[in-house]
Amino acid sequence: MGRFSTPLAVEFADLGLDGVPQTARVLDVGCGPGMLTLELARRRGAAMLAAVDPEPVFVAATAEACPGADVRVAGAEDLPFADAAFGAALAQLVVHFMSDPVRGVAEMARVTTPGGRVSACVWDHGGGSGPLSSFWRVASALDPDVRTESGLNGASEGQLVDIFERAGLHDVTQAVVGCTVAFRDFDDWWRPFLGGVGPAGRYVATLDEPAVARLERALRDDLGDGAFSITARAWAVVGLAG
Numbered sequence: 648m649g650r651f652s653t654p655l656a657v658e659f660a661d662l663g664l665d666g667v668p669q670t671a672r673v674l675d676v677g678c679g680p681g682m683l684t685l686e687l688a689r690r691r692g693a694a695m696l697a698a699v700d701p702e703p704v705f706v707a708a709t710a711e712a713c714p715g716a717d718v719r720v721a722g723a724e725d726l727p728f729a730d731a732a733f734g735a736a737l738a739q740l741v742v743h744f745m746s747d748p749v750r751g752v753a754e755m756a757r758v759t760t761p762g763g764r765v766s767a768c769v770w771d772h773g774g775g776s777g778p779l780s781s782f783w784r785v786a787s788a789l790d791p792d793v794r795t796e797s798g799l800n801g802a803s804e805g806q807l808v809d810i811f812e813r814a815g816l817h818d819v820t821q822a823v824v825g826c827t828v829a830f831r832d833f834d835d836w837w838r839p840f841l842g843g844v845g846p847a848g849r850y851v852a853t854l855d856e857p858a859v860a861r862l863e864r865a866l867r868d869d870l871g872d873g874a875f876s877i878t879a880r881a882w883a884v885v886g887l888a889g
Contacts, residue, residue: 652774655824655826655881656683657680657686657826658826659739659883660737661739661786662692663885664687666764669696670734671673671760673733674696674697674699674727674733674736675696675697675698676699677699677700677701677738679741682738684713684716685712693713695717696717697718698713698719699719700775701716701720701721702720707768721743723738724745724750724754726755728758731758732759733759734764735764735765736759736765736888737765737767738755742767742800742810743769743801743802743825745800747798748801748810752767756886756889762887765816765886765887768824768883769799769800769807770796776879776880778828779847782857782866783797785865788860789836789864796847800851802882804820805820812886816888818886819886820884820886823880827876827879829859830874830876831874837867
């Protein structure tokens with residue numbers, strides 16, 4: 648997913664930092680291995696940036712990639728920062744992994760100065776325009792009982808808006824951000840699914856060898872063997888704290 652989240656971070660940062668003073672500190676919530684963190688540091692400087700993630704391995708990777716940033720192990724639902732510590736808080740592709748999305752977004756608002764921007768984005772899994780929509784469409788045709796990502800929090804139009812409003816944000820607006828990623832061939836696209844990472848990878852890991860082979864053949868028939876590109880879009884929401 649890094650091949651999608653890295654270019655997505657450019658467009659999402661445009662949205663999340665719009666109008667935020669250069670002197671304001673910025674927080675990346677659920678930083679993962681640091682795709683958005685690096686983009687924010689490029690724009691604001693690492694010294695103006697904090698990032699959190701509940702996974703220590705991701706925190707270590709982000710801290711190494713972005714020296715000078717304040718990177719900590721923490722979940723969105725209990726942020727280790729004072730009230731109004733940041734001019735903006737952003738969460739890229741993480742609201743749907745929060746154990747309590749409303750509380751997580753409310754915490755983002757708490758640590759953001761009144762009138763500051765709180766932003767989040769989630770792939771459009773519900774609308775079939777996410778980066779893995781082709782995978783889940785073919786997998787569902789072979790296995791009607793497969794649990795896709797379409798039911799994740801925020802993955803359908805309007806759901807992030809509802810979460811933000813319930814969390815107490817005001818002037819909440821919805822936008823669409825996205826990116827296009829090119830692949831050399833089918834194998835370039837397929838290989839990461841065999842690593843068991845993420846919902847799709849974990850699903851593949853549950854299959855026996857014949858089922859994996861059937862899924863691979865069906866996906867290859869669907870996508871072809873040559874070069875191709877996938878355009879993915881995400882729902883993005885901005886609200887004002889305070």
